[in-house]
Amino acid sequence: MAKQINCECGYTVEGANEDELVANAEQHIQRDHPEMAGKMSRDELLAMATEA
Ligand SMILES: [Zn+2]
Numbered sequence: 001m002a003k004q005i006n007c008e009c010g011y012t013v014e015g016a017n018e019d020e021l022v023a024n025a026e027q028h029i030q031r032d033h034p035e036m037a038g039k040m041s042r043d044e045l046l047a048m049a050t051e052a
Helices: 018-032 044-048
Strands: 004-005 010-017
Touching: 004 018, 010 018, 018 044
Parallel strands: none
Antiparallel strands: 004 010
């Protein structure tokens, strides 16, 4: 089931499943929010996710 996270910066992270969504979100955080890198757990990222 596809999921997405609407980041506070306006970027929409998408993934075909939870694993892909978390991987894409971690990539986005490292690239655009390096100060947040490593602070968001998988569970926290998934808590922000909505059905795409
Ligand atoms: Zn962002």
